[in-house]
Amino acid sequence: xxxxxxxxAPCHCGSGLKYKHCHMREDQEVERQRRExxxxxxxxxxxxxxxxxxERFATAFATALPIYWNNYYTIENADEMSDSEAIRFFxxxxxxxxxxxxxxSNLLDVYREERWDDLSSQQQAVLEQWKDAPPAGAxxxxxxxxxxxxxxxxxTGEEVEVYEPGGRGNAEPGDLILGRLLQVHDHLELxxxxxxxxxxxxxxxxxxxxxxxxxxxxxxxxxxxxxxxRQQNYLFVHxxxxxxxLNDRPPVARLQD
Numbered sequence: 001x002x003x004x005x006x007x008x009a010p011c012h013c014g015s016g017l018k019y020k021h022c023h024m025r026e027d028q029e030v031e032r033q034r035r036e037x038x039x040x041x042x043x044x045x046x047x048x049x050x051x052x053x054x055e056r057f058a059t060a061f062a063t064a065l066p067i068y069w070n071n072y073y074t075i076e077n078a079d080e081m082s083d084s085e086a087i088r089f090f091x092x093x094x095x096x097x098x099x100x101x102x103x104x105s106n107l108l109d110v111y112r113e114e115r116w117d118d119l120s121s122q123q124q125a126v127l128e129q130w131k132d133a134p135p136a137g138a139x140x141x142x143x144x145x146x147x148x149x150x151x152x153x154x155x156t157g158e159e160v161e162v163y164e165p166g167g168r169g170n171a172e173p174g175d176l177i178l179g180r181l182l183q184v185h186d187h188l189e190l191x192x193x194x195x196x197x198x199x200x201x202x203x204x205x206x207x208x209x210x211x212x213x214x215x216x217x218x219x220x221x222x223x224x225x226x227x228x229x230r231q232q233n234y235l236f237v238h239x240x241x242x243x244x245x246l247n248d249r250p251p252v253a254r255l256q257d
């Protein structure tokens with residue numbers, strides 16, 4: 001957010017009035033709404049992870065874990081996931097993993113149904129924005145400016161502008177960022193703990209995705225790319241794990257020295 005003028009400085013709108021007599025109160029209200037939305041999003045991210053850890057989802061957790069991590073993690077060594085690995089997994093487990101074929105097919109639906117009345121109006125508003133969030137995907141970092149990232153969707157080529165509080169992290173232009181785009185107030189953010197595929201390790205990914213998409217469409221001819229990603233976006237993670245091993249890096253935290 002751009003820096004606002006002092007109370008007695010000319011208003012930024014060019015009216016010639018002092019800021020305090022013009023847009024100050026309006027700007028303060030916008031900033032209050034933005035701050036409350038950010039706080040609500042932060043709460044929901046944590047609460048959704050906690051919800052996904054509930055014992056009643058233990059069987060689904062045990063099934064989903066090796067799918068996402070390509071058997072690098074299973075129920076036997078799940079407690080060896082790092083914090084960031086656990087957050088990434090639970091984000092996928094809550095938003096994308098299909099727990100049933102009917103109503104409330106993912107845990108986000110279940111969360112909304114069970115927790116709605118316990119949430120504040122601002123938390124409800126953010127959750128309502130998230131219920132139709134696209135599946136996690138892969139986004140090439142085109143450029144960045146401070147906390148603003150300019151990304152290109154790997155699947156569609158669409159370019160999006162994303163606000164990321166932590167900036168670009170370890171990503172360099174050309175790298176792929178694996179994560180979920182979520183609407184928070186008036187901007188997009190990456191969901192939680194994004195992972196990266198270096199630019200020189202992207203080769204071969206397009207062929208894998210194309211083959212998987214073709215097989216998916218043979219089984220579900222009327223499905224679109226979003227449905228494909230919802231079910232198989234872990235392929236991006238699998239590619240990252242494979243490339244890490246090929247380049248003599250530990251693919252997951254439990255294999256680090």
